Amino acid sequence: MIQKDIDSLLQKIKKEYQVFAPIRKKGASFIEKIENGKTVDYSGAIPFDSWKFLFFPTQEILLNENFKEPKVNYPKICAWGMNVLDLKALGLLDLVFEDDPYYQKRRQNTLAVGLSAGAPSRENFEDFKIFSLNLEENVLEHVPFDIFLEKMKDGKFLIYSGSQKGQRILEKNKIRDYENIQFAGLIQEEGPDKRMLELQQKMKKSFNNKVWDELDKICLACGKCSIVCPTCFCYDISDEVLAKNEVKRLRKWGNCFYPEFTEIAGGFDFTDTVKKKIHFWYEHKFVRIPKEYKVPGCVSCMRCFKVCPVAINIIEVLKKLDKSSPARKK
Amino acid sequence: MKNFYLPEAAKIIEVVREAPNVKWFKVRFVNKKIQQNFHFWHGQFAMVGLPGYDEAPFDICSNPLRSTEYIEFTIRKVGRLTSRLVQLQKGDLLWIRGPFGRGWPSLFKLPKKNLLVVGGGCGFVPLRSVIEEAAEQLSSERQLQVFYGCRNTEELLFENRYKDWQKKGVKLNVIFSEEKPRNKTVYGAPCSYGLVTKLFDEVEIIKNASAFLCGPPVMFKFVLKKLKEKKFADQDIYLSLERKMDCGIGICQHCACGEIYICKDGPVFNYAEIKNIPNIF
Numbered sequence: 001m002i003q004k005d006i007d008s009l010l011q012k013i014k015k016e017y018q019v020f021a022p023i024r025k026k027g028a029s030f031i032e033k034i035e036n037g038k039t040v041d042y043s044g045a046i047p048f049d050s051w052k053f054l055f056f057p058t059q060e061i062l063l064n065e066n067f068k069e070p071k072v073n074y075p076k077i078c079a080w081g082m083n084v085l086d087l088k089a090l091g092l093l094d095l096v097f098e099d100d101p102y103y104q105k106r107r108q109n110t111l112a113v114g115l116s117a118g119a120p121s122r123e124n125f126e127d128f129k130i131f132s133l134n135l136e137e138n139v140l141e142h143v144p145f146d147i148f149l150e151k152m153k154d155g156k157f158l159i160y161s162g163s164q165k166g167q168r169i170l171e172k173n174k175i176r177d178y179e180n181i182q183f184a185g186l187i188q189e190e191g192p193d194k195r196m197l198e199l200q201q202k203m204k205k206s207f208n209n210k211v212w213d214e215l216d217k218i219c220l221a222c223g224k225c226s227i228v229c230p231t232c233f234c235y236d237i238s239d240e241v242l243a244k245n246e247v248k249r250l251r252k253w254g255n256c257f258y259p260e261f262t263e264i265a266g267g268f269d270f271t272d273t274v275k276k277k278i279h280f281w282y283e284h285k286f287v288r289i290p291k292e293y294k295v296p297g298c299v300s301c302m303r304c305f306k307v308c309p310v311a312i313n314i315i316e317v318l319k320k321l322d323k324s325s326p327a328r329k330k
Numbered sequence: 331m332k333n334f335y336l337p338e339a340a341k342i343i344e345v346v347r348e349a350p351n352v353k354w355f356k357v358r359f360v361n362k363k364i365q366q367n368f369h370f371w372h373g374q375f376a377m378v379g380l381p382g383y384d385e386a387p388f389d390i391c392s393n394p395l396r397s398t399e400y401i402e403f404t405i406r407k408v409g410r411l412t413s414r415l416v417q418l419q420k421g422d423l424l425w426i427r428g429p430f431g432r433g434w435p436s437l438f439k440l441p442k443k444n445l446l447v448v449g450g451g452c453g454f455v456p457l458r459s460v461i462e463e464a465a466e467q468l469s470s471e472r473q474l475q476v477f478y479g480c481r482n483t484e485e486l487l488f489e490n491r492y493k494d495w496q497k498k499g500v501k502l503n504v505i506f507s508e509e510k511p512r513n514k515t516v517y518g519a520p521c522s523y524g525l526v527t528k529l530f531d532e533v534e535i536i537k538n539a540s541a542f543l544c545g546p547p548v549m550f551k552f553v554l555k556k557l558k559e560k561k562f563a564d565q566d567i568y569l570s571l572e573r574k575m576d577c578g579i580g581i582c583q584h585c586a587c588g589e590i591y592i593c594k595d596g597p598v599f600n601y602a603e604i605k606n607i608p609n610i611f
Contacts, residue, residue: 062335067381067425069333096581101331204589207608234583237335237576239382247381249335254582262584264574265386265408268547270587270609280586287589 001157001177003042006149010040010080012173017078017111020054022047034080042151044083044117046301050230051079051086055093055110056253060102062237063249069101078111085299087114087143089230091186094144095293096233102251111165114140114148141184148181192294196286199296202321203286207279211320216275218310223257225304225312231285231297234261256280282317334579337379337425338364343400345420349485351407352452353416356392357424358400369397372459373433373570373598377578378403379425383411387575387593390429391455393462401426404455404487430578431597434460434542434568442540442566443472448553450479450526450545454487456570456597457544462491465498475501475536478519479526479545482509489517501536503529530556542598544570547611554601564602571597571604571611 013019014034022029024041031047031054034040041047054077064070082090090112097103140148146166150158159178161167170178206212226232234254239247254261257277262270271277289297298314305313344356359365370376372394379385386409392402407416418424437445437460445464449457457476464474476495480486483506495502496518504521505528511521522532526549541557543550550569557567573585573592580594588607590596604610 063337067337067339069336099331099334100581101333104331233581235576235581236584237582238384239379241382245382249381249384251335254576254584256583260574262574264572265412270573276609283588284583284586288586288591291589 001159001175003155003157005175006042006157009170009173009175013078013080013111013113013169017076019078019080020051021080031079040081042081042115042117044115044151046083046085046303048228048303048306050089050228050301050303051082052089052093052230052233054079055090055107056097056103056233057106059250059252061248062102062251065242065246065248067247067249072105074106074109076109076111078113080113081115081149082112082145084114084116084139084143085301086230087112087145088186088295088299089301091142091144092231092289092293092295092297092299093233095186095295111147111169112145113166114143114145114160114162115151116148117151138188140181142186142188144183186293186295192290193296196290196296199286199318199321200290203282206321209321211317212275212279214320215278215312215317216273219274219278219312220309221257221274221277222309223255224307224309226255226257226281227253228303228307230299230301230303231289234284256284286318334427334577337377337385337427339423340401340426342418342420342422342424345418346490348404348487349406351416352404352485352487353418354391354402354404354488355418355424356400356402357426359426360423365400366398368401368429370394370401370429371433372463373456374429374431375456375578375593375597376401376403376426376428376430377575378405378415379427380411380414381425383414385425385427386411387430387573387578387597389456389459389570389597391458393466394459395463395466404452404458406452427578431593432595434570434598435540435600437464437467437472440540440566442538444474444536444539445472446475446477446536446539446541448477448479448526448541448543448545448549450549450553451481451485453543453545453549453570454478454480455544457542458488458491460542461495461500465495465500468499473499473501473536473539475533475539476503477526477529477533478502478504479529479549480504480506482506483511483516486516492517492519503533505529525552527552527556530560535560540566540568542568542570550611564605565600567601568598569601569604569611571599573597 021034022041023032029041029045029047061070145162148160160181162181235251236254285297339360340357346354348354375387375389377385378388388403391404405415407413447457502519504519510523575585575593576582580591585592
């Protein structure tokens with residue numbers, strides 16, 4: 001397949017789906033609704049924002065004015081050009097919201113189209129070797145997608161289908177030269193990632209590690225890392241009073257760095273210092289998510305580092321945790 | 331797929347003013363079938379809300395043995411939602427999701443036969459369901475001792491229940507922290523002056539007991555110390571913890587601490603399970 005065929009597939013999908021894809025501008029890649037397939041960034045660079053807003057909107061109505069689940073025509077949305085790391089994050093969201101009717105109904109109408117350009121952002125792979133950042137040969141079996149485009153060095157594409165939905169679309173568009181991949185769950189055959197499990201143990205015992213005191217001094221608790229993180233999914237539920245006293249109950253993205261996230265009635269706050277807040281964020285990614293879903297809560301996309309105003313590098317933090325871990329002192 | 335976010339309307343069938351800012355509500359689901367099939371475990375909580383005022387977790391404080399007939403909540407006015415809730419009258423509706431979480435362990439599965447219940451302030455509320463249920467199951471083999479620390483007579487909760495509890499064999503002691511009692515008893519219960527920990531020196535503690543605690547974090551610290559002095563093993567101590575909760579099903583992250591969720595793994599925990607978690611209370 002050559003670029004022209006891919007463009008033509010995109011145009012056909014666009015007839016049925018609203019297509020969101022990475023668009024190159026101002027030296028970075030941004031996920032935007034596209035009107036013209038030719039503007040898509042196929043470099044494999046990790047977009048500035050994560051894709052989660054397509055699957056888990058910044059706000060959605062849980063209950064309508066009658067306090068019932070609203071009837072929603074969920075839009076048909078295609079996420080075009082998700083890299084492997086972002087597909088891993090999507091796989092995690094699929095697990096987290098497995099029993100969530102709103103997420104599942106929306107998800108049924110989405111089409112996830114993966115893209116790799118040799119490797120998603122090769123510099124990330126080589127600089128930060130962590131978790132499942134090996135270029136696993138069977139990685140596509142362990143991420144959810146409908147269609148996957150693999151861009152080769154010569155500019156040609158290999159095509160994979162990862163679901164019946166994806167297969168139908170390929171067939172409908174007379175694309176026969178593709179390989180079927182059977183999704184085998186996020187966890188590799190050999191079991192949960194060993195580095196993830198080691199890190200989980202270190203993280204569990206780390207609250208008194210000086211790493212958190214150092215971060216306490218520099219972190220601004222601005223919460224940008226949570227906003228761009230593809231695996232941050234916490235949320236707040238609150239009511240909104242509209243005109244005519246109509247009330248709707250909404251779910252909105254939460255942010256564990258913001259005040260009141262853990263504050264109880266009467267004003268007591270369990271994460272009342274920056275140290276506690278940042279520790280809470282790391283704990284979610286490296287203790288709770290691995291415990292519940294057996295996968296890391298970080299896909300190493302480095303978006304948090306790129307947006308951090310004080311350049312906190314998650315990989316460096318984890319390395320420090322390793323070095324200054326009291327358990328490792330001899 | 332079940333929608334965990336859908337609340338059910340419940341009608342208030344009785345209201346009692348328990349203290350200046352505290353109301354007790356007896357409610358029944360409007361949908362009779364839901365009430366008839368409603369079961370909760372003592373120590374579990376429900377999300378209670380009002381349209382336009384959000385929702386928050388509240389412990390169910392009624393006797394679980396009556397769960398198919400009615401449920402009860404005791405609510406203190408502290409924020410926007412509770413300020414509205416305490417204004418509600420008989421016949422008004424409130425909206426309930428739940429029950430959620432893991433409550434107090436089954437009294438019949440505990441290795442120790444007796445039970446010591448220690449509550450402080452509003453922390454007495456989640457203990458009421460276990461007292462009500464246990465009181466109906468006491469014998470010479472199974473005893474229940476209750477220590478309740480409260481500010482003053484005005485703030486006293488569930489005083490109309492003391493005589494009934496005592497009649498059923500509950501050994502109840504009340505202690506006031508801000509008021510020297512004029513009499514030796516209050517609503518039939520022996521009372522004294524000081525912090526709840528003082529009762530450990532004043533009153534003989536029942537032997538061979540598990541301890542159930544709920545109260546402000548500072549109370550946990552000092553009561554745990556007393557329990558250790560009295561040779562209670564960590565595994566025989568249970569605590570009910572408080573957190574902000576939005577979902578009630580262990581996803582939204584507001585109640586997370588260490589590797590656990592207070593809403594899903596708790597709110598009741600065995601002390602041995604949580605004692606090493608930083609910032610647990």
